[in-house]
Amino acid sequence: MKRLLGKHDFLLITIIFALSIPFIVFQSHDRKSIVIVMREGETILKVSSPGRYDVKWKGKYLMKIEFDGMRVRVVDSTCPLKLCEKMGWIRPGGTIVCVPNKVIVTFENVKKKYDTMTW
Amino acid sequence: MQKMRASDRKNISLLRKEVIIYMFIGIAGFLIILLGFILKPPQTYYKLKDVALGTYVNIVIGSNKINPERIAKAILDELKRLTVKFDPRNPKSIIHKINEANGDWVSVDEETFTLIKASIRFAQITDGAFDPTLGKLIELWGFDVMKPHLPTDDEIKETLKHSGYKNVLFDDKNMRVKLLNGIKLDLGGIAKGYALEKARQIAKSFDPDVTGFVEAGGDIRIIGPKFGREPWVVAIKDPRKEEPTDFIYLLDGAVATSGDYERFFEMNGRRYHHILDPKTGYPARGTWSATVIAEDAVTADALATAAFVLGKDWRFVVLEFPKLRGHVMLVLEGGTIKKSDTFKLFEREE
Numbered sequence: 416m417k418r419l420l421g422k423h424d425f426l427l428i429t430i431i432f433a434l435s436i437p438f439i440v441f442q443s444h445d446r447k448s449i450v451i452v453m454r455e456g457e458t459i460l461k462v463s464s465p466g467r468y469d470v471k472w473k474g475k476y477l478m479k480i481e482f483d484g485m486r487v488r489v490v491d492s493t494c495p496l497k498l499c500e501k502m503g504w505i506r507p508g509g510t511i512v513c514v515p516n517k518v519i520v521t522f523e524n525v526k527k528k529y530d531t532m533t534w
Numbered sequence: 535m536q537k538m539r540a541s542d543r544k545n546i547s548l549l550r551k552e553v554i555i556y557m558f559i560g561i562a563g564f565l566i567i568l569l570g571f572i573l574k575p576p577q578t579y580y581k582l583k584d585v586a587l588g589t590y591v592n593i594v595i596g597s598n599k600i601n602p603e604r605i606a607k608a609i610l611d612e613l614k615r616l617t618v619k620f621d622p623r624n625p626k627s628i629i630h631k632i633n634e635a636n637g638d639w640v641s642v643d644e645e646t647f648t649l650i651k652a653s654i655r656f657a658q659i660t661d662g663a664f665d666p667t668l669g670k671l672i673e674l675w676g677f678d679v680m681k682p683h684l685p686t687d688d689e690i691k692e693t694l695k696h697s698g699y700k701n702v703l704f705d706d707k708n709m710r711v712k713l714l715n716g717i718k719l720d721l722g723g724i725a726k727g728y729a730l731e732k733a734r735q736i737a738k739s740f741d742p743d744v745t746g747f748v749e750a751g752g753d754i755r756i757i758g759p760k761f762g763r764e765p766w767v768v769a770i771k772d773p774r775k776e777e778p779t780d781f782i783y784l785l786d787g788a789v790a791t792s793g794d795y796e797r798f799f800e801m802n803g804r805r806y807h808h809i810l811d812p813k814t815g816y817p818a819r820g821t822w823s824a825t826v827i828a829e830d831a832v833t834a835d836a837l838a839t840a841a842f843v844l845g846k847d848w849r850f851v852v853l854e855f856p857k858l859r860g861h862v863m864l865v866l867e868g869g870t871i872k873k874s875d876t877f878k879l880f881e882r883e884e
Contacts, residue, residue, distance in 0.1 A: 424554055431561050456584050456610070496680045506776070512590040519583050519590060527769075529781055530760070531592065533791040533825060534752035534771035 448507055449523040450487045452480065454516075461523070462487075470518060477516045487520060489513070578761075579746060582606040586613040587726050588621070589751030593733070596761070597741045605740045609733045609748060616732065620649070620725040622669055622718065623678060632711055633669060633718040639710040647709045650702065652832060653724045657699035659858055660840035665812035669718025670696045677808040678720075682799045684806060690815040697812065727790060727835025730755035734831075753790040753838075755831040765883065773822035773865050780863065780871075782880040788831035792842040793823035809842050820846025820867050827861040827880055834860065848872045 452460035452470050454477075460470055465484040470477045478492040478499065486504040494515040502511050508527055511520040580602035582593040593609050595602040622629040632640045642650075653666035669678075674693045676682040685693075701714040713719065733748040737757045745758030747766055760766050765785045769778035773793050782789065794817070798807035811818040824841035828834040837860035841851050845864050852874045855862045861877040 421550075427554075428557070428561065431558075431565070434565075453583055456582050456607075498680060509776070510590060512585060514585055514588055517585040519585065521583070529767040529769040529778065531594075531747060531749050531754055531766065532752070532769040532771055532778060533754055533789045534793065534796075 448485060450480070450482050451521060451523045453519040453521070472516075472518075477518055478513065480520060487511075487522075489520065492516065580606055582610060584610055586610065587617050587729055587750050589726075590749075591751075592749040593746075594748070595737060595744060595746040595757070597744045599741045599743070602744075602746075605737050605744060608740070609736050612732050612736055613729050613750065616725065616729045619646075620721050620728075622720050629719050629721060632713060635713070637713060637716070639705060639708075639712045641708065641710050644709065647704070647711065649721065649724070649728055650711055650719065651704060652728075653721055653836070654699050654702055654704075656724065656833075656836040656840070660837070660844070662699060662812050663843040664723060664836050664840040665697065665699050666719055666721050666724060667697050667699050667701060667713075667717045668810055668812060669720040670716070671810050671815055672720050672722075672808070673718070675806075675808070675810070677797055680797065682797070682806065682808070684801055694815040697815075723792075723839040724832060724836045726750050726753050727788070727831040727833070730788065730831035730835075733757075753788070753831060753835055754784075755788045756784050756786050759785045770825050770863065771823070774869065779865065780881065782827065782877075783883050784827070784880065787827060787829050788834040789825060789827045790831065790834035790838040791823055791825040792838040794821070794842075795823075809839060811843050818843040818845070820848075822865045822867060822869070824851075824865075825863040826855070827877060828859055833858070837862075852877075 447463060450462040451458050454472050459472060460468060462468055462482050465482055467479055467481045467490065469479055476493065479490050481488055481490045486506050488504045489499040489502070489511055492499050492513055494513050499511050499513040505511055507522040507525040579594050579596045584591055591613055593606040595606045597605060618624055618626055620629055621627045622633055624630055628642055628646045656664045657666060670693050672678050674685050674689060696716040698717065701717045703712040703714065730748055730750055730753060734755050734757050737744045745760065745762055747754055747756045754768060756766055765783035768782050768784055768789055770780040770782065771791065771793065772779035773795050792809055794805060794807040794809065796808060798805050807817045809818050810816065821842050824838050824845055826834045826838040826841055828837060837855060837858060841855060841862050841864065844851050845866060848864050848866060851864060852862055852872050856874050856876045861880065862874045863877050864872045866872060
């Protein structure tokens with residue numbers, strides 16, 4: 416008696432499943448943390464590797480940030496009260512704001528289960 | 535027999551083809567559903583983050599008619615205008631002018647007159663728990679310049695004499711304002727809410743069908759539902775942890791939170807924060823945070839401060855504030871959570 420499915424049918428099914436694998440893999444792949452530093456709505460620095468980086472605006476030094484690959488903090492700032500330094504480390508989803516320097520330090524494309532937060 | 539075998543073969547062949555077709559349809563359907571989950575609706579929202587109103591602002595705008603970047607930038611310009619106008623420390627501000635008038639009448643524009651009147655109205659309906667006349671106390675504590683320190687009891691008692699919303703007089707006919715008793719206005723507890731309402735007005739003036747939200751320092755005004763149909767998911771900060779303590783779903787309206795973690799210092803193991811109790815002159819005790827959902831951002835902002843100040847009397851707050859159109863969630867000292875029944879309606883996605 417002949418089988419219901421021939422070898423070509425199995426081949427077709429295999430191809431369809433093979434095509435769907437990249438979507439599943441892409442979905443579950445963890446994205447790398449990227450820190451962005453913004454001023455007046457523009458991104459002035461983008462960091463993806465651990466290290467210490469100077470933040471400058473039109474050539475003027477504003478602050479220094481440190482990124483350890485997972486977290487970021489301000490280690491030096493020209494602002495008078497240094498509140499941004501006192502905030503310490505933040506993780507993806509967090510934001511450091513330096514009001515006098517008008518600088519925002521945050522993470523790019525953070526996946527969260529909410530759109531915004533009241534605090 | 536030979537005939538029977540041929541017929542069987544034909545039937546099996548047909549059955550085989552049908553099975554393959556159904557399997558193909560099934561797999562294709564599965565893949566389409568899978569793709570639907572993977573390829574979510576394209577993000578069409580323009581996001582603008584900047585600093586205004588002395589804090590972080592996040593403008594998220596979607597429009598099919600007008601370039602959303604144009605709308606977001608117009609909103610940001612407006613927020614920056616209001617930052618200068620209502621900052622009591624800025625010599626260009628109208629509030630600075632009123633505070634420095636030595637008790638004389640000061641003519642003001644309609645926007646200022648309306649906002650000060652609204653702030654006094656909130657002081658009246660909350661029996662002074664929200665009070666926009668604590669300028670001198672805020673200065674005494676150093677929270678105005680972010681250099682806080684602990685004043686003496688005598689200094690606080692003396693400065694309290696120069697506060698109180700009943701010391702604000704209005705001349706409706708000539709649109710003038712006068713401060714008695716050496717008080718100073720500080721609209722910090724309501725100006726952010728007003729700015730968010732203006733932001734929504736501006737967005738709607740560009741496109742009545744605009745959607746999105748505007749956030750300023752944790753206060754949020756919804757401009758329109760996400761993709762025109764879905765609620766925005768708003769997390770509520772846990773006052774002592776990094777993770778949110780709750781989630782609410784907003785199609786419209788506003789939410790604001792007042793917490794003891796925004797501006798504070800610690801001395802001898804005690805936390806001194808910036809939300810002062812107008813009756814004692816000291817930081818209000820008994821509450822870690824107060825979140826208020828309202829139809830507009832002015833109400834949410836003012837009532838969040840009042841709810842925080844009155845938090846130790848939490849039964850009154852959760853029962854009475856819904857009558858003022860504010861739906862409250864309190865995190866009391868120690869972490870106990872209390873909510874208005876009406877607040878719970880916003881914790882459901884539908």
